[in-house]
Amino acid sequence: MAGPPLALQAATAVQPSPPDSDVPRPVFLSGRSLSGVLDREVVAEEDAELRQAGAVLTADRMTYSPVEDEVEATGNVELRQAEDRISGAQARLKLEDQVGFVDQASYFIKRQPTVVPAADVDQTTGFAAPRVIAIKPGQSKVKTAPKPASELTEARGEAGRIDLEGENQFRLTSATYTTCKPGSEDWYLTVADLKLDYDNEVGTGSDATIRFFDVPILHSPWMSFPLNNERKSGFLTPSYGSSNSSGIEVTVPYYWNIAPNMDATFEPRLLTKRGVQLGSQFRYLNEAFGGIYRGEALVEYLPHDRLADRDRWGVGLQYSQATASGFSGTVNYNRVSDNDYYTDLSSRITDTSRVQLLQQGTVTYSGGGWWTATANVQSFQTLEPDPKNPVTKPYRLLPQITVNARQPDLFFTDSSFYGQYTSFVHPEKALVEGQRIVLQPQISVPFVTPGWYVTPRVGVNITHYDLSYPAGSVLRPESISRTLPIFSVDSGMTFERSSVWFDREYTQTLEPRLFYLNIPYKNQDDIPIFDTALADFNFAQIFADNQFSGWDRFNNANQLTAALSSRLIDPVTGAEVMRTMIGQLFYFTDDKVALPGTTNRKWGSSDFLAAFSGQIWPRVYVDAALQYDPSDSQFERYAVGARYHPSPGRALNASYIFNTEASVPIKQVDLSGYWPITGRWQAVGRYNYSFLQNTPIEIIGGLEYNAGCWAVRTVAHRLQTAQADSTTQFFVQLELNGLSSLGSSTQSLLQRRIPGYAGGATGSDEGLAQW
Numbered sequence: 001m002a003g004p005p006l007a008l009q010a011a012t013a014v015q016p017s018p019p020d021s022d023v024p025r026p027v028f029l030s031g032r033s034l035s036g037v038l039d040r041e042v043v044a045e046e047d048a049e050l051r052q053a054g055a056v057l058t059a060d061r062m063t064y065s066p067v068e069d070e071v072e073a074t075g076n077v078e079l080r081q082a083e084d085r086i087s088g089a090q091a092r093l094k095l096e097d098q099v100g101f102v103d104q105a106s107y108f109i110k111r112q113p114t115v116v117p118a119a120d121v122d123q124t125t126g127f128a129a130p131r132v133i134a135i136k137p138g139q140s141k142v143k144t145a146p147k148p149a150s151e152l153t154e155a156r157g158e159a160g161r162i163d164l165e166g167e168n169q170f171r172l173t174s175a176t177y178t179t180c181k182p183g184s185e186d187w188y189l190t191v192a193d194l195k196l197d198y199d200n201e202v203g204t205g206s207d208a209t210i211r212f213f214d215v216p217i218l219h220s221p222w223m224s225f226p227l228n229n230e231r232k233s234g235f236l237t238p239s240y241g242s243s244n245s246s247g248i249e250v251t252v253p254y255y256w257n258i259a260p261n262m263d264a265t266f267e268p269r270l271l272t273k274r275g276v277q278l279g280s281q282f283r284y285l286n287e288a289f290g291g292i293y294r295g296e297a298l299v300e301y302l303p304h305d306r307l308a309d310r311d312r313w314g315v316g317l318q319y320s321q322a323t324a325s326g327f328s329g330t331v332n333y334n335r336v337s338d339n340d341y342y343t344d345l346s347s348r349i350t351d352t353s354r355v356q357l358l359q360q361g362t363v364t365y366s367g368g369g370w371w372t373a374t375a376n377v378q379s380f381q382t383l384e385p386d387p388k389n390p391v392t393k394p395y396r397l398l399p400q401i402t403v404n405a406r407q408p409d410l411f412f413t414d415s416s417f418y419g420q421y422t423s424f425v426h427p428e429k430a431l432v433e434g435q436r437i438v439l440q441p442q443i444s445v446p447f448v449t450p451g452w453y454v455t456p457r458v459g460v461n462i463t464h465y466d467l468s469y470p471a472g473s474v475l476r477p478e479s480i481s482r483t484l485p486i487f488s489v490d491s492g493m494t495f496e497r498s499s500v501w502f503d504r505e506y507t508q509t510l511e512p513r514l515f516y517l518n519i520p521y522k523n524q525d526d527i528p529i530f531d532t533a534l535a536d537f538n539f540a541q542i543f544a545d546n547q548f549s550g551w552d553r554f555n556n557a558n559q560l561t562a563a564l565s566s567r568l569i570d571p572v573t574g575a576e577v578m579r580t581m582i583g584q585l586f587y588f589t590d591d592k593v594a595l596p597g598t599t600n601r602k603w604g605s606s607d608f609l610a611a612f613s614g615q616i617w618p619r620v621y622v623d624a625a626l627q628y629d630p631s632d633s634q635f636e637r638y639a640v641g642a643r644y645h646p647s648p649g650r651a652l653n654a655s656y657i658f659n660t661e662a663s664v665p666i667k668q669v670d671l672s673g674y675w676p677i678t679g680r681w682q683a684v685g686r687y688n689y690s691f692l693q694n695t696p697i698e699i700i701g702g703l704e705y706n707a708g709c710w711a712v713r714t715v716a717h718r719l720q721t722a723q724a725d726s727t728t729q730f731f732v733q734l735e736l737n738g739l740s741s742l743g744s745s746t747q748s749l750l751q752r753r754i755p756g757y758a759g760g761a762t763g764s765d766e767g768l769a770q771w
Helices: 341-345 747-753
Strands: 006-008 027-030 033-037 041-052 055-065 070-081 084-094 099-111 130-134 140-144 153-165 169-177 187-197 202-212 215-226 239-243 247-251 254-259 262-271 275-288 291-305 310-322 327-336 356-365 371-382 396-410 413-425 433-444 452-468 479-493 495-501 504-519 557-569 576-587 608-617 620-629 634-647 650-659 666-678 681-690 695-706 710-722 725-736 740-743
Touching (some): 027 055, 041 070, 055 084, 070 099, 084 153, 099 169, 310 341, 327 371, 666 695
Antiparallel strands (some): 033 041, 041 055, 055 070, 070 084, 099 153, 130 140, 169 187, 187 202, 202 215, 239 247, 239 725, 247 262, 262 275, 327 356, 356 371, 371 396, 396 413, 413 433, 452 479, 479 504, 504 557, 576 608, 608 620, 620 634, 650 666, 681 695, 710 725, 725 740
């Protein structure tokens, strides 16, 4: 018989039920031919279709039993649930419970991973932040937030049989698995038994083989991998390299995803000339006392370095915590076994240049609202890798206590106070030591209108020292006090007009600024230098009271800073498109305060500063800065950089730096970028060259082929770790989207060294397949 669809309902489901109800949902069965007993068994043939909320089953023939809520389908079976598709020769299913099986099946499963609000993701560690939920009145416990969101995940393949074991649970027998788009079989996984658990977003299988263009490249009796590219316990991609000093280097890291807010990485590293270095990193994030605490511990140990003939080790500890009561604290402790640790054993330029390792602990109270207080204990381990260039050891702060207070609207004034006590101890006990107290109250009266402002300010700097000298020193005062009144006037104006640039309308500003400063002279030759140096000369410093960093020297001043800036602003979005600045200091008296071994300034004006930053052409951005000495008619330093970023996957960067005022003069060019060559091929590279050392500091060159569901990268990396030593590494990586990476990891290196580089098929370097 043929006719309109016949609606069937289980006896307990008279009305459609809400989604969270235990009452079965109604079932609708249709076909060109229907037969059977309505409440016991119904057979649909020819274009048979069964519908239940959230699922559609089609087949050539199906038999439905309302009592058992079970359907048996044969011939061109297809089950559709949301965007999931499972087809096969025959099936037996209970759609309400989402259990059953499909024989001789093919499948397509698409999922959106659990989304976690951005506020619940810690930006430092990338972990999901813990949240507190109530259990009973007066009780609470930590509940881990959902995992971070990532892109939609798709999987497809074939199986001798697919068992549905509940919502989001699939078990596949004699199956294939791939994340490539339909029509592409570039890589796939063959597995005897595969479990896909989309609740926990993990896949597990046995007797598994990865095939790349039908060629088996890896086999394992057991495997586990994430279904959304998130963190997953297991071996990470090994890395390979070589260096002149250590020989061939092989690292095989293991990642342990202990909990959503805790993980660890173990990195055994073979150095053929030195031995085996053991390294581990542990990270955690949690909540206590109404605030978040987080930490990271890094430990490295190389027993009996064969070249150095000693044990070598490094330790790095970072910890921070905040409480609801306003207290917060940090610990940053770093130490290595010897002066040459980084130059011998590190492949990062930021590490090989380190000579001072910070050892610091701080406690801060900010619950007062208008005032804060910080206690700081600080020391350094000083490394001297080059005996010909000894490094000055800084003083230890044991302790340093700082108080900052500000009332911006106290009787029409902006009043503030700065106070600091510091006890300076030198590690060699051969230099003067002492305690320093600094008090600096000040008050300003701002006059502000929409077009101009004037802010006069008065303050006083009071500094007192209690000193102790090593035995045999020349007699000097043990108690020194210095009191300096400070007067300044800061003023500026803002002019605006409409302007057309590149055929677009902008708001252009012209902003002149004058800053006058007056501080009397006081002789400070008897004050030792604990933590003071000449501050960097820049746009921030020319508007500062003191040309020195630290309090052991305070300049005299009768000077005027003149600066002019101009900006282009998009009138629709308010975004700043371009900014240019110029500025100079004019002195009305000679500088009489200087650091030991330096000369006083005698000229009437400072070097000239200029800077530019902004978009000069569609997709072209430029940053430039210069310092020009008009008395000698020469540039002291300048830097210019350009970025061209026309579209995702295309970027070119170039910069040049010249600086004669740095402790180590700099004259370098830096070129980097990544760009498609043809089709799916992309080139990536960086070239950083020092003209003063006449040698490349860093060279990176590589090729990447991204097929969408897989990518292959080859990268060569050369790094100058010391004046006469360099490290060369070569990386090859095959990345299978949604499964694993094979070979040496390159993504973190390229992201760190090439501005703007994203790259990657999966977007993650760690925690992928476990073998």
